[in-house]
Structure formats: structure tokens, C-alpha cells
Amino acid sequence: MGALAIDAESLDSDMYLYHALVAIGTPRILTLVSSFLEKSVKENDMLSGTANGKDKVAVTVFHGLRVPTISIRQYIDRMFKYAQCSPSCFLVAYIYLDRLGQQTDVHLTSYNVHRLLLTSVMVAAKFMDDLYFNNAYYARVGGVSTSELNSLEMEFLFGLDFRLQVSINTFERYCSQLQKGIKLNGPSKIVEILNDHFMCRK
Numbered sequence: 001m002g003a004l005a006i007d008a009e010s011l012d013s014d015m016y017l018y019h020a021l022v023a024i025g026t027p028r029i030l031t032l033v034s035s036f037l038e039k040s041v042k043e044n045d046m047l048s049g050t051a052n053g054k055d056k057v058a059v060t061v062f063h064g065l066r067v068p069t070i071s072i073r074q075y076i077d078r079m080f081k082y083a084q085c086s087p088s089c090f091l092v093a094y095i096y097l098d099r100l101g102q103q104t105d106v107h108l109t110s111y112n113v114h115r116l117l118l119t120s121v122m123v124a125a126k127f128m129d130d131l132y133f134n135n136a137y138y139a140r141v142g143g144v145s146t147s148e149l150n151s152l153e154m155e156f157l158f159g160l161d162f163r164l165q166v167s168i169n170t171f172e173r174y175c176s177q178l179q180k181g182i183k184l185n186g187p188s189k190i191v192e193i194l195n196d197h198f199m200c201r202k
Helices: 008-023 028-047 072-083 087-103 113-128 135-142 146-159 168-181 190-200
Strands: none
Touching (some): 028 087, 028 113, 072 087, 072 113, 072 135, 087 146, 113 135, 113 146
16 A cells, blocks of 8 residues: 655655754644644534543544543654654545544544544555554554554544545645644745645655
8 A cells, every 4th residue: 555656856855845844843734733633622522512522422443441641742743753654644644534524423532533543644654655664563652452453444444435545636625724724923835845745655
């Protein structure tokens, strides 16, 4: 499921991406995605009629017995640090989560967001990046067993009907949506930067 290898002409673009998104600190896309996920979880927890969001929602294989103590933002930062997947994977993972919510009765709550996020990022890395770790490594990073992550991956893929392809237009639309949802200081070129990276992966 890995993406096609990038050609020599894209090396300069990748070097630019590295300096623009990684060398200066945490990529902005992580902040955007985590903020949207936190907002969605909060809304769904409230709509469920409980403070913790567990009692009135459909329990799926993605649900844990308790709410993890690590925040969504900390979890995303941990995955970025140890899984070493490209920043674009986090946007594609977000798109997958949105698709899953539209096609199934799975909704993000405090009890399932971490497992869903881990699974979606891993699947996105496998589909988008040239190099990625195996499920056992992602399981260690995410704090679950390998057998559990294997089950989560299968459930996730079937929930998406294996529709993993993301068009350039869809990618740009979600990029713009994330940017419009949060006020950013100064001009932002996140759409152009991530889009360049996305295009050189295809």
C-alpha cells in the first residue's frame, strides 16, 4: 500500500518541506488537526448526554474502557515524533476519520478518539509515505497491543470500504477548512506547502 517513490526532481521540494515544517518546530498541521478533533470530541461528548461521552453512544471496537490520560494534542505529537510519518499523513488521517463518521455510526468521543487517531495515521502513512513502520511498532507508540491494532486496522479499512485515495481537490478543501476554522497569526502557506508534498507523493 505504499505510495510511489518520489523522483529526483521532488528532492528539492522535500528539503524545503523539511525546513519549513519540521526544522522550525512542530508542524502547524498538527495543531490544526488536534484542535478540530478536540472540538469534535467535546461536541459529541455533550450530545451524548453525559459528561464523559460513553453511556449514550454506540460502543465499537475502537472504544476503550476508560478515557486515556494523554491529551489528543500530546498523542499526535507523540505519533509525529516516534512514527516519523510526513505531516501530510495527519491531514489524510483527518479526512479518513471524517469519511468513517459519514459512512458508519462511529463518532469521535473521549473513549475512542485515541484508537481511531492511531489507526487512521498508521493507515495514512502506509498509503502516503514511501517508508513506514510495521503494526507492532505503531502499537508500541500508541499504547495498544499488536493484535488489537491489527483488529482496529481491519475494522477501519472495512468501515472506509477501503477507499483510501484522496484527490488533490479534496486535500486542498480540507486544508482550507482547517485553516478557516482557526485564526492564524500572519499569512499561512500551509495549503501550498502540504499540497506540494501531497503531489510529489503521487
